[in-house]
């Protein structure tokens with residue numbers, strides 16, 4: 218059984234992430250989406266909310282699990298009994314950081330290899346941050362995130378606006 222870990226912030230999950238998950242299932246028997254619980258990044262959604270959204274967005278897929286984690290990725294990968302990490306590459310700008318991280322993880326644990334999937338061209342521009350920026354300005358994000366995620370993003374900004382007004 219080849220089990221791969223796809224780690225990230227997923228704040229929130231986009232169609233770009235979903236595409237990477239779907240394509241990972243062609244090379245792994247099981248994909249565990251690892252949701253990084255990293256408060257220093259000041260996420261819009263809590264890790265529990267992010268896990269739920271990914272579960273909903275991947276409910277049509279078999280062999281996908283979603284698990285929140287903290288701390289070192291290599292520890293999480295071992296804990297999940299896996300040896301492969303999947304990461305997506307959008308542009309050259311992703312490459313330098315991703316290369317460094319994959320080499321670091323391999324230095325920390327030589328059993329762990331990172332597999333890179335290049336983005337589908339139609340999602341090359343897409344990121345969670347871009348989605349949040351557009352939503353914050355009231356733009357249409359239906360092309361960017363799964364239907365079950367759209368209103369949750371708008372809700373957050375409305376709530377934030379209300380909190381700021383109070």
Ligand code: ADP
Nearest residue numbers: 224225226227233234304305306336340343344
């Ligand atoms: P992180 O904060 O770890 O970069 P992200 O949630 O932004 O987490 O992304 C997780 C992974 O998904 C990263 O490998 C990133 O390169 C990849 N990714 C993000 N958006 C896309 C996209 N549009 N197409 C392909 N891969 C993507």
